Amino acid sequence: MQIVCRREDLVFGVRITSHALGGKTSMPILGGIRIQKNPHGVELAATDLERAIRCQVPAQVEGEGPVVCHGQVLAQLVTRLPAVDQVTLTETDGKVRLQCGEAVFDLLTLAAEEFPEPETPSGDPLCEIPLASFLQGITQTAFAALRATETTRLALTGVDMVFRDGTLKLAATNGYRLAIKRLAVDGLPAGYEGTFLVDAQILNDLARVLAPVEAANVVIYEQEGRLHFSAGPVLFSTRLVQEQFPDFERVVPRDNEIGLFLPREEFLEALRRVEITATEESGAVFLKVKGAETAVEVSSASRDKGEGHERVRLAKAPGQDIEISFKAEYLIDALKRMESSQVALWLSAPDRAGLLEPAGDIAPGDEGFIYVCMPIRLI
Amino acid sequence: MTRWILHLDMDAFFASVEQLDNPQLAGKPVIVGGLGPRGVVATASYEARTFGVHSAMPMAKARRLCPHGVFLAPRFERYQQLSARIHSLVSQYSPLVEPVSLDEVFVDLTGTERLHGPPEQVAREIHSRIPEEVGLPCSVGLAPNKLLAKLASNAAKPGGLRVIRPEEVAGFLTPLPVEALWGIGPKTARKLASRGIYTVGDLQGVEASLLVSWFGPKLGEHLWRLARGLDDSPVVPLREAKSLSQELTLPEDVYRLEEIQAHLRGLTRQVWGRLRQAGLLARVVRVKLRWSDFSTHTRQLKLPEPTDHLGLLLEAARQLLARLLATREGRGVRLLGVGLAGLTPASFRPLHLFAPEEIDQLVWGAQAKYGPGALQLGEQGPHPPESPLPKRLQPSTKGEENHTGPAPN
Numbered sequence: 001m002q003i004v005c006r007r008e009d010l011v012f013g014v015r016i017t018s019h020a021l022g023g024k025t026s027m028p029i030l031g032g033i034r035i036q037k038n039p040h041g042v043e044l045a046a047t048d049l050e051r052a053i054r055c056q057v058p059a060q061v062e063g064e065g066p067v068v069c070h071g072q073v074l075a076q077l078v079t080r081l082p083a084v085d086q087v088t089l090t091e092t093d094g095k096v097r098l099q100c101g102e103a104v105f106d107l108l109t110l111a112a113e114e115f116p117e118p119e120t121p122s123g124d125p126l127c128e129i130p131l132a133s134f135l136q137g138i139t140q141t142a143f144a145a146l147r148a149t150e151t152t153r154l155a156l157t158g159v160d161m162v163f164r165d166g167t168l169k170l171a172a173t174n175g176y177r178l179a180i181k182r183l184a185v186d187g188l189p190a191g192y193e194g195t196f197l198v199d200a201q202i203l204n205d206l207a208r209v210l211a212p213v214e215a216a217n218v219v220i221y222e223q224e225g226r227l228h229f230s231a232g233p234v235l236f237s238t239r240l241v242q243e244q245f246p247d248f249e250r251v252v253p254r255d256n257e258i259g260l261f262l263p264r265e266e267f268l269e270a271l272r273r274v275e276i277t278a279t280e281e282s283g284a285v286f287l288k289v290k291g292a293e294t295a296v297e298v299s300s301a302s303r304d305k306g307e308g309h310e311r312v313r314l315a316k317a318p319g320q321d322i323e324i325s326f327k328a329e330y331l332i333d334a335l336k337r338m339e340s341s342q343v344a345l346w347l348s349a350p351d352r353a354g355l356l357e358p359a360g361d362i363a364p365g366d367e368g369f370i371y372v373c374m375p376i377r378l379i
Numbered sequence: 380m381t382r383w384i385l386h387l388d389m390d391a392f393f394a395s396v397e398q399l400d401n402p403q404l405a406g407k408p409v410i411v412g413g414l415g416p417r418g419v420v421a422t423a424s425y426e427a428r429t430f431g432v433h434s435a436m437p438m439a440k441a442r443r444l445c446p447h448g449v450f451l452a453p454r455f456e457r458y459q460q461l462s463a464r465i466h467s468l469v470s471q472y473s474p475l476v477e478p479v480s481l482d483e484v485f486v487d488l489t490g491t492e493r494l495h496g497p498p499e500q501v502a503r504e505i506h507s508r509i510p511e512e513v514g515l516p517c518s519v520g521l522a523p524n525k526l527l528a529k530l531a532s533n534a535a536k537p538g539g540l541r542v543i544r545p546e547e548v549a550g551f552l553t554p555l556p557v558e559a560l561w562g563i564g565p566k567t568a569r570k571l572a573s574r575g576i577y578t579v580g581d582l583q584g585v586e587a588s589l590l591v592s593w594f595g596p597k598l599g600e601h602l603w604r605l606a607r608g609l610d611d612s613p614v615v616p617l618r619e620a621k622s623l624s625q626e627l628t629l630p631e632d633v634y635r636l637e638e639i640q641a642h643l644r645g646l647t648r649q650v651w652g653r654l655r656q657a658g659l660l661a662r663v664v665r666v667k668l669r670w671s672d673f674s675t676h677t678r679q680l681k682l683p684e685p686t687d688h689l690g691l692l693l694e695a696a697r698q699l700l701a702r703l704l705a706t707r708e709g710r711g712v713r714l715l716g717v718g719l720a721g722l723t724p725a726s727f728r729p730l731h732l733f734a735p736e737e738i739d740q741l742v743w744g745a746q747a748k749y750g751p752g753a754l755q756l757g758e759q760g761p762h763p764p765e766s767p768l769p770k771r772l773q774p775s776t777k778g779e780e781n782h783t784g785p786a787p788n
Contacts, residue, residue: 146683147683149681150680151695173732175683175684175691175731175734176683176684176729176730177732178732246733251732251733281723281724282726282727282729327729351730351736353730372732374729374730374731374732375730376728377727377736379725379727379728
């Protein structure tokens, strides 16, 4: 097998697929990137069994392949190749000779027949989503999930993907806060309802993989315990988490009447400052507002650091007094991932969940985003 | 300034509680401990001690020595409840209260004179108020440090009060056997005896340099200080504790999953009770398991937020147990333990989206008011993640089932 391709294309393909390389595993083959001929040139593939990534690379190919190279070696090498246009890969006697300008490497290979064949989506896709909004959806939800180190139960380490009524809802929570993003999708069959739980870390990886891809849409396929995401030359497949995600709609407050309309940037910056004097254990900041005033006082105090106070103006008076505490980090996490210049924080009582959402002229990237945050009760 | 440390030690605590709750047992030899084949005596009443029964003795031997005794399994939640009352009573005299165990507590009375009067008077007050208000006998020691206070209460047992004033320290210590000193175990005692040192007085006569050459610098210096009754260790309130844990050695190896899970829930409830009693939140949950082949494993989880929510702690403990049981390989469980760490005072409470605070408060309130087991969480297999709390609340008039084996008294 001999492959001639542009260096840039090879770099792109290797970088994309290396996201699925298995780490230290008892199966060395999972550390490999498989290269094989396909109608468009070659396909690079890697999998750690949880996820699989395939990427088409335009190339002139002689012979069929496949050949499996050490993924880490290949990934390191291609990024440091001399700046010439073309790369040639030639397979001979269990090795792959990589030539690029004056650089010549004979790389060891892995047994191609041991490479687990990634599943290929068949049949019609489930739906299509504009790539940019899908990526934004991941950005605005995956962060809210429980870290794998904080649980051995997988349900809350995932992002719930709910397809229904022509929309996709993404939801993630760690039990104390909940991020929800609603996205419009194309082509979802009428009456279709489906819910899939995907590991938040894998979804973050998917976003990293798809970010550099030039494609208008991502096409989603569903198949027996897997989801496939296809965009441009990339196909990303992931296993689903077989756990029951909590009924998150139930905990979204529907009747919070005290609305704080805040300038997002100013509120975010104030929280970042006031967080510094919050106690380490709670990270709590107090919000205090008088019904008739158009400003909220943001403050914090801790025995060993001191205290901080700041006023953030409100677009209008909230009508009712309220004092409530939140973990600063939880509010910051959401605010920094929003784009609108104004946000609304809807409250009802000091021990009831607050609802944060974009307000005013809502930025396109904030459409369909809501965030629920439980307060901290001070005793 | 002279420090004044009070040591309160309940007399035959578990047995006395049983006699308090069941007056028919008064004056009878009561032995509390593991009733299974591997059971050990946790506490023997003074009536039982006259038969030679003492704590840590195998239960089978206790039954031989005292065949007419009343043998009971411990009811830790009840002991814990009374322990909390004792704790709150002594807390009226000082903020520095350090519980050593359920039946033993140090109180630092230094500098409380203006508020509560001379320490000796406070000691007498505590000594009479405990039997009057809690209904249980106790011994009290008052001395310039923890070491001496404990020796004093020990000398006062049962039911007495002993004060060691600074000028009395030497006279008090000299005749005591060296084993009486806190921290001198049988091994050190044997080593000292082989050199002709039997009493604290003998030990005082040994030069520091000689002790160091015999025992090394650390232990040598420690012994020199012990012999003179010197101890500057502080009274550390529970809220500054680093971790809380509760262990249970099972009377026999347990193989049934439901039974293992039930024990785990019982332990989690006990350690949760102590967490709430101490006014703390925990961020880290640990589960320890010893298999029938004696190999021991511990798994821990760091929660996203500190909590004192029973439902969330039960859920974490259950997850950890499931992970430990994954390597079970047909073995039985010999010991289970639940620990909480990453402790912080409960001056705040992060509220959870799916685990309402109200139910937890209800359980705690009922326990505080009507005693343990007033409300029991009905629990079953895995419950759906949206409700870490079990759904059923079962009223029950009984105490916890006897899932507790011998524990250090």
